[in-house]
Amino acid sequence: xxxxxxxxxxxxxxxxxxxxxxxxxxxxxxxxxxxxxxxxxxxxxxxxxxxxxxxxxxxxxxxxxxxxxxxxxxxxxxxxxxxxxxxxxxxxxxxxxxxxxxxxxxxxxxxxxxxxxxxxxxxxxxxxxxxxxxxxxxxxxxxxxxxxxxxxxxxxxxxxxxxxxxxxxxxxxxxxxxxxxxxxxxxxxxxxxxxxxxxxxxxxxxxxxxxxxxxxxxxxxxxxxxxxxxxxxxxxxxxxxxxxxxxxxxxxxxxxxxxxxxxxxxxxxxxxxxxxxxxxxxxx
Amino acid sequence: xxxxxxxxxxxxxxxxxxxxxxxxxxxxxxxxxxxxxxxxxxxxxxxxxxxxxxxxxxxxxxxxxxxxxxxxxxxxxxxxxxxxxxxxxxxxxxxxxxxxxxxxxxxxxxxxxxxxxxxxxxxxxxxxxxxxxxxxxxxxxxxxxxxxxxxxxxxxxxxxxxxxxxxxxxxxxxxxxxxxxxxxxxxxxxxxxxxxxxxxxxxxxxxxxxxxxxxxxxxxxxxxxxxxxxxxxxxxxxxxxxxxxxxxxxxxxxxxxxxxxxxxxxxxxxxxxxxxxxxxxxxxxxxxxxxxxxxxxxxxxxxxxxxxxxxxxxxxxxxxxxxxxxxxxxxxxxxxxxxxxxxxxxxxxxxxxxxxxxxxxxxxxxxxxxxxxxxxxxxxxxxxxxxxxxxxxxxxxxxxxxxxxxxxxxxxxxxxxxxxxxxxxxxxxxxxxxxxxxxxxxxxxxxxxxxxxxxxxxxxxxxxxxxxxxxxxxxxxxxxxxxxxxxxxxxxxxxxxxxxxxxxxxxxxxxxxxxxxxxxxxxxxxxxxxxxxxxxxxxxxxxxxxxxxxxxxxxxxxxxxxxxxxxxxx
Numbered sequence: 001x002x003x004x005x006x007x008x009x010x011x012x013x014x015x016x017x018x019x020x021x022x023x024x025x026x027x028x029x030x031x032x033x034x035x036x037x038x039x040x041x042x043x044x045x046x047x048x049x050x051x052x053x054x055x056x057x058x059x060x061x062x063x064x065x066x067x068x069x070x071x072x073x074x075x076x077x078x079x080x081x082x083x084x085x086x087x088x089x090x091x092x093x094x095x096x097x098x099x100x101x102x103x104x105x106x107x108x109x110x111x112x113x114x115x116x117x118x119x120x121x122x123x124x125x126x127x128x129x130x131x132x133x134x135x136x137x138x139x140x141x142x143x144x145x146x147x148x149x150x151x152x153x154x155x156x157x158x159x160x161x162x163x164x165x166x167x168x169x170x171x172x173x174x175x176x177x178x179x180x181x182x183x184x185x186x187x188x189x190x191x192x193x194x195x196x197x198x199x200x201x202x203x204x205x206x207x208x209x210x211x212x213x214x215x216x217x218x219x220x221x222x223x224x225x226x227x228x229x230x231x232x233x234x235x236x237x238x239x240x241x242x243x244x245x246x247x248x249x250x251x252x253x254x255x256x257x258x259x260x261x262x263x264x265x266x267x268x269x270x271x272x273x274x275x276x277x278x279x280x281x282x283x284x
Numbered sequence: 285x286x287x288x289x290x291x292x293x294x295x296x297x298x299x300x301x302x303x304x305x306x307x308x309x310x311x312x313x314x315x316x317x318x319x320x321x322x323x324x325x326x327x328x329x330x331x332x333x334x335x336x337x338x339x340x341x342x343x344x345x346x347x348x349x350x351x352x353x354x355x356x357x358x359x360x361x362x363x364x365x366x367x368x369x370x371x372x373x374x375x376x377x378x379x380x381x382x383x384x385x386x387x388x389x390x391x392x393x394x395x396x397x398x399x400x401x402x403x404x405x406x407x408x409x410x411x412x413x414x415x416x417x418x419x420x421x422x423x424x425x426x427x428x429x430x431x432x433x434x435x436x437x438x439x440x441x442x443x444x445x446x447x448x449x450x451x452x453x454x455x456x457x458x459x460x461x462x463x464x465x466x467x468x469x470x471x472x473x474x475x476x477x478x479x480x481x482x483x484x485x486x487x488x489x490x491x492x493x494x495x496x497x498x499x500x501x502x503x504x505x506x507x508x509x510x511x512x513x514x515x516x517x518x519x520x521x522x523x524x525x526x527x528x529x530x531x532x533x534x535x536x537x538x539x540x541x542x543x544x545x546x547x548x549x550x551x552x553x554x555x556x557x558x559x560x561x562x563x564x565x566x567x568x569x570x571x572x573x574x575x576x577x578x579x580x581x582x583x584x585x586x587x588x589x590x591x592x593x594x595x596x597x598x599x600x601x602x603x604x605x606x607x608x609x610x611x612x613x614x615x616x617x618x619x620x621x622x623x624x625x626x627x628x629x630x631x632x633x634x635x636x637x638x639x640x641x642x643x644x645x646x647x648x649x650x651x652x653x654x655x656x657x658x659x660x661x662x663x664x665x666x667x668x669x670x671x672x673x674x675x676x677x678x679x680x681x682x683x684x685x686x687x688x689x690x691x692x693x694x695x696x697x698x699x700x701x702x703x704x705x706x707x708x709x710x711x712x713x714x715x716x717x718x719x720x721x722x723x724x725x726x727x728x729x730x731x732x733x734x735x736x737x738x739x740x741x742x743x744x745x746x747x748x749x750x751x752x753x754x755x756x757x758x759x760x761x762x763x764x765x766x767x768x769x770x771x772x773x774x775x776x777x778x779x780x781x782x783x784x785x786x787x788x789x790x791x792x793x794x795x796x797x798x799x800x801x802x803x804x805x806x807x808x809x810x811x812x813x814x815x816x817x818x819x820x821x822x823x824x825x826x827x828x829x830x831x832x833x834x835x836x837x838x839x840x841x842x843x844x845x846x847x848x849x850x851x852x853x854x
Contacts, residue, residue: 039699055714060695062542063705065565071532075539078523083696104528259518267544271494273661280655283478
């Protein structure tokens with residue numbers, strides 16, 4: 001039996017009231033409810049306040065470079081598909097520095113879950129604009145206002161991701177359920193998480209989000225299987241902001257197409273140098 | 285009389301220069317000859333001027349020669365550019381019905397290549413195979429070997445049959461029109477050797493060493509490693525991921541290495557530039573990874589299809605901060621196999637990035653090599669966590685040890701949690717800013733260099749232990765310098781060669797020792813500034829007395845090296 005105490009990690013160093021606390025709580029709850037033991041989990045994070053999350057729970061941890069949690073996640077998942085691989089990023093990490101990896105991991109549909117703590121600002125480096133800052137957002141690096149933000153949900157859908165969800169750090173029950181569905185989904189699952197930053201983003205606050213977010217599952221007739229509808233829903237931002245599963249489709253999974261994995265995880269396969277012998281004849 | 289016979293096939297991209305050159309090399313390898321072949325081509329799919337040189341010998345050869353015995357000229361440029369390279373008695377095979385006004389020259393032997401291809405094989409495109417047949421007739425070689433090869437190369441069916449007929453047409457025409465062979469090259473033995481490129485040797489080395497994961501982004505001259513590994517992935521239970529860029533490639537390989545499989549990536553200089561962040565990531569997380577940099581002339585895109593050794597200083601220093609790494613530079617195609625095996629062992633044993641530095645010349649040249657003795661391939665994973673001996677709850681990925689080497693555990697294989705961080709971390713792997721822990725981890729990582737240093741082999745010293753002149757080379761130039769030493773010794777020079785294929789950690793003691801006894805010492809490098817000379821100075825405090833440098837994108841030949849050494853004085 002897996003309990004929350006199995007996931008008790010180091011003491012977080014985040015600011016009091018940080019949205020990251022809600023995300024950490026939701027993740028731990030999801031892992032416990034799925035009865036996944038910590039040694040089966042691999043958390044791969046990048047750099048930023050979000051990148052510290054793996055240290056504050058328990059599991060295998062590869063805290064990688066800025067923008068890069070996705071590529072090592074892919075390498076590790078292929079080496080051992082038995083691992084539950086969860087990549088963790090902030091908005092700068094995922095949609096700025098790591099933008100190319102994000103697009104292509106979605107396209108190839110690797111069987112990993114990607115949690116993006118999207119607070120629309122750079123926290124660790126103290127308050128600069130991020131790729132998702134609202135247009136006009138004034139910071140020290142954007143004194144004339146940030147330019148158009150990237151739309152991560154729409155970008156994930158058009159890039160080919162097979163599970164695209166949006167959560168809110170202020171509703172950890174809902175977020176936890178979303179993370180559970182993301183982990184159990186086979187294929188690349190993005191969960192973009194609206195995360196208030198109490199220190200550097202005084203616009204997109206808890207109350208700002210609470211006034212706007214609504215749950216898609218409460219909307220009658222919304223079908224996350226419908227790509228066209230999902231793309232339309234992905235455009236909705238302002239007075240009303242949808243959270244929940246925006247798009248979900250069963251698509252071929254990258255790892256399932258690798259013949260080498262049919263005999264089990266690569267990491268459990270023995271090395272036999274003598275096997276190379278049979279390659280010599282064709283070079284003669 | 286020893287055999288040392290040289291062919292060149294020249295033509296435009298798209299005329300089959302590579303195919304004919306390869307078949308020529310293979311047909312002599314099958315006859316028991318030693319073969320060395322190199323390729324010179326432009327960065328384009330059609331047109332331009334390309335050539336493929338094939339050297340055939342009854343003794344081992346590791347370089348290309350400059351004098352041509354037979355030039356197969358598939359276009360006019362090939363005649364105009366390479367006629368001057370003909371040895372005494374050399375012959376140019378060309379199509380005089382298409383290439384007119386070539387002048388009157390006894391070396392020119394016109395064969396109606398296109399007409400024979402059309403008449404006998406039904407398609408003028410097989411004119412190159414006609415030329416191949418004609419070339420074999422001029423040396424009285426066994427056409428049956430070529431026929432068998434064509435059947436394998438083109439598969440059973442009409443295309444193979446037509447090519448066999450085209451080769452026969454060329455062979456018969458040359459026999460009839462050019463009486464007597466210029467040199468008789470009959471098959472010499474049934475000894476079976478492989479004919480393979482440096483990239484194929486590396487790929488075989490990786491497979492033999494148990495590489496299970498490769499991620500890479502295509503870049504000349506490294507791409508054929510990706511292609512080879514991908515082609516063998518099903519039979520050998522390995523995975524090759526064509527990544528979105530080199531940054532992803534190196535980071536994926538590191539992720540796979542962390543999860544416990546042997547992993548590599550391959551690129552060339554400007555792709556390596558993008559991978560530099562991964563060197564430090566592997567360094568601080570102590571993750572094994574093998575990175576192949578097949579050099580080409582830089583900076584930036586440079587000369588995409590040419591050769592250079594311009595990345596030595598770069599790969600030794602690439603990334604910020606102090607941490608250990610290893611750099612290996614195979615000297616021969618055969619050596620590329622063994623160096624690759626060693627790279628995988630070192631990466632795991634010392635838990636660090638290992639860079640294999642080759643270049644276009646080594647990557648794309650062919651040589652005959654005896655099948656590798658796989659019983660000699662050892663697999664050394666270094667110290668591993670074991671559930672029998674170790675308590676999972678006490679496992680610490682970066683535990684401080686006297687050797688600096690900590691046990692490796694792999695996620696999910698036991699209850700031990702494997703935690704690591706590209707931030708400075710404590711022994712458990714959690715990020716820390718503690719001054720003491722920082723100092724301890726830096727020292728721990730650097731301590732690995734002590735034992736790694738003991739593992740570095742002595743560089744090869746060819747020739748007498750003491751000589752008046754010592755040539756110093758590294759990597760792919762071995763064949764050319766080695767042969768130049770033979771030439772100069774025949775002239776009476778007191779000369780030897782110190783050749784390095786393990787460059788970092790630098791074998792300073794032996795290099796200093798050899799330099800202290802030589803009157804003249806010259807580095808020979810395919811770069812513009814003498815990067816090895818600078819490394820020698822930095823590591824031994826000694827200056828070399830001269831530098832023989834070539835940075836036109838073309839490889840050294842033995843004759844070029846010998847002449848340059850004579851000019852410097854020996």
